[in-house]
């Protein structure tokens with residue numbers, strides 16, 4: 001029976017704070033004092049460095065951690081490809097993606113309680129290439145089984161931002177443990193080993209894997225020094241280790257192919273760590289939402305939780321944007337999102353409730369469903385929403401109570417996999433037709449007042 005040790009008696013205690021250096025000891029004195037690799041690290045541990053950026057990355061971008069572990073992670077046998085019949089490997093390869101301009105919407109994706117984390121991953125959309133460290137991959141997942149006993153996973157391809165729509169995930173990572181509940185997100189950076197247990201059975205959600213760079217907080221500019229996702233609300237696990245010399249299986253996603261190896265010790269043997277490269281979680285309910293208190297609908301970038309920047313300033317490979325419950329108070333304003341064509345692609349999901357730009361209900365935008373408005377594809381409120389927003393009395397109104405929609409927005413044209421287009425059987429065939437074709441012209445040359453500004457003078 002493995003022996004388990006936590007930094008604190010509570011296995012789910014966290015360090016609070018993001019973009020900063022943390023240090024964690026599950027055994028007092030396990031971190032060397034004032035140096036990283038003493039000749040003999042405390043307690044006979046091995047020092048191992050995990051580099052999340054190039055050694056030479058500028059200080060403000062540099063991410064790395066030092067781990068003090070029972071055995072180095074190099075102690076394992078040779079990697080072998082996982083036989084494709086064990087996992088539907090083609091569903092991860094992205095070999096079948098198609099870039100299409102159609103607006104797409106998916107009905108809620110099914111639960112699948114028969115599979116575990118790896119069996120439950122479905123690549124829906126992708127752009128770029130892990131080999132060149134460019135782009136992103138978007139998955140939906142549904143699983144009900146814990147990973148096999150003594151099995152752990154990592155992705156060499158990118159940083160996985162997990163949006164949990166339903167259930168609970170118990171994540172054991174090299175850095176410690178994270179309990180993830182619906183309406184929370186976790187980010188597991190490239191290379192970090194973890195396993196996923198499902199203490200409550202069915203779990204479902206979405207993942208945006210960033211092949212390039214790392215997620216960071218957006219600049220706040222004139223908003224000032226607080227607001228949106230606040231630094232202290234990000235939670236980082238505390239050191240946790242087991243003494244376990246049983247045989248473990250490691251699975252690696254390496255250029256979208258699963259490889260497997262074995263070793264006679266647990267990968268979760270990090271007694272202490274310090275650094276800037278670590279997994280973390282964030283509860284979307286803590287987001288400090290900011291909006292217009294005068295007129296007009298602001299750009300949704302004010303709802304950015306995390307951004308994965310491209311090399312072009314202000315342009316993201318992946319922005320993670322949420323639409324939390326909020327008050328709408330704008331005067332003389334069409335309050336839902338405007339009609340739009342975007343140089344960015346917009347993949348949306350819904351964790352719970354309704355999204356104020358779209359009708360819910362059967363055939364609508366529903367929790368656990370999704371939509372994709374690819375580059376320059378027209379979108380915006382459906383006809384029902386347009387009518388309601390045009391006719392409504394503009395009193396202060398709370399929208400989205402109990403709701404949480406989100407968007408993965410990318411500067412890249414994402415392709416959709418065969419699973420996303422066909423095999424999942426969730427594409428709504430009449431999305432476009434039913435959403436926007438009912439819109440009719442209200443153009444009336446003889447009635448300027450039909451759309452005139454109000455008397456507030458803006």
Ligand SMILES: O=C(O)Cc1cc(O)ccc1O
Pocket residue numbers: 298299300336337338340346357373379380407
């Ligand atoms: O509903 C969408 O498609 C996303 C979206 C939200 C918003 O507030 C403004 C523009 C936009 O595309």
Ligand SMILES: [Fe+2]
Pocket residue numbers: 340341342346379
């Ligand atoms: Fe848009």
